[in-house]
């Protein structure tokens with residue numbers, strides 16, 4: 160026992176976990192390279208202990224104790240991050256939000272719900288649905304992630320095209336700063352009171368403090384929901400219809416376009432082989448859904464799309480949160496991952512072609528495919544999947560890095576952004592200077608230094624080391 164663990168044990172009792180199993184479980188997130196290291200029994204640095212505070216005051220006391228002892232702190236939500244943001248240095252203290260969960264209040268008149276940061280995403284959504292409301296944030300990992308994690312990673316849900324992403328729903332938050340001070344932003348629909356401090360925590364990936372409470376601006380559950388599907392000769396033929404639908408002012412919550420390999424994988428009953436499937440889900444009052452789906456059909460058919468069975472959308476809805484884990488593939492010597500990036504409309508086709516053709520040159524590649532799942536007036540995201548089986552199983556990590564490097568390089572080459580919603584973590588960290596420029600890195604470092612002068616908060620995530 161160190162002085163710090165003795166001190167924390169007197170504060171938390173059994174809520175300070177020192178056993179090896181808890182420390183190992185909290186040493187990493189769902190990043191594929193950590194899964195691979197786990198499988199290969201390679202050393203993943205173990206934290207000193209896992210603290211499970213129950214409120215912001217306890218978090219504050221923990222952070223002050225860590226600052227005095229100069230021990231690194233790694234915040235932990237659901238552990239569903241996929242970029243290696245959780246993989247702290249040996250001997251760090253993991254602060255889990257697991258015991259800070261549950262609905263604090265719901266205000267159906269003002270459409271506001273407040274949750275403690277460790278609330279599981281699906282539980283949060285169920286709590287507001289009881290009142291006929293929805294958060295409207297449906298990440299595929301809704302059952303695995305926490306509301307605090309959504310904020311810390313700038314998460315996006317499947318219904319984002321109409322409802323926006325986490326930054327559009329977050330009304331206010333409470334966070335504990337590295338020095339133990341508690342910061343709370345004002346609950347107001349908008350403010351022109353200087354820079355928006357919520358933005359400091361959106362995407363901060365545990366490097367600037369611990370979010371302890373969040374409030375979301377809610378919406379009513381829709382009266383009507385309707386799916387629509389069209390197939391096109393090629394992915395690039397279906398990009399402009401999406402742009403036109405959004406430019407004309409329609410806002411279907413779900414707009415997803417799959418290339419031919421992914422269309423075949425997901426919709427082989429309803430999409431002819433070799434064609435690209437475009438699905439929409441409309442929500443709202445029935446009259447709005449009627450008029451919006453009619454306009455979308457006109458736009459898609461005018462662009463050469465063929466209407467497909469709308470049961471395709473029901474199938475997507477039923478299976479949308481099901482993802483096979485990486486582990487079974489890794490055990491077979493197969494390395495795979497998804498990489499989401501974003502770009503303006505006129506960059507979509509060059510970006511898709513550049514990334515997929517570059518990935519197809521990687522030795523051992525079995526699949527390079529992509530889809531778009533979040534669209535905006537000015538552009539969309541592209542979400543690539545690569546699957547590879549290198550001849551030498553020892554080359555899996557190198558193959559993985561090569562696929563990532565090619566995707567990031569091609570994205571930057573066409574002017575796109577390197578992360579749409581999964582964040583930076585460790586996998587994209589060294590490309591961050593290219594994404595935000597040296598002045599951007601200097602600004603982030605200055606903010607980090609002001610709040611966390613000893614660099615104790617999740618060191619190694621988000622910001623590249625000074626020497627890089």
Ligand SMILES: Cc1cc2nc3c(=O)[nH]c(=O)nc-3n(C[C@H](O)[C@H](O)[C@H](O)COP(=O)(O)OP(=O)(O)OC[C@H]3O[C@@H](n4cnc5c(N)ncnc54)[C@H](O)[C@@H]3O)c2cc1C
Nearest residue numbers: 236237238239240244299300305307308314315364365370
């Ligand atoms: C199968 C699968 C599907 C996914 N689908 C989506 C998707 O559709 N959309 C999407 O955006 N993401 C998706 N993700 C990624 C992941 O679920 C999100 O990044 C999610 O927001 C992470 O939340 P979490 O609670 O699990 O955070 P964690 O993984 O525990 O932590 C993520 C980062 O946030 C920090 N952190 C966590 N909680 C706090 C807190 N309270 N205060 C400060 N820092 C904190 C951690 O230190 C870490 O840096 C998916 C992941 C998986 C495995």
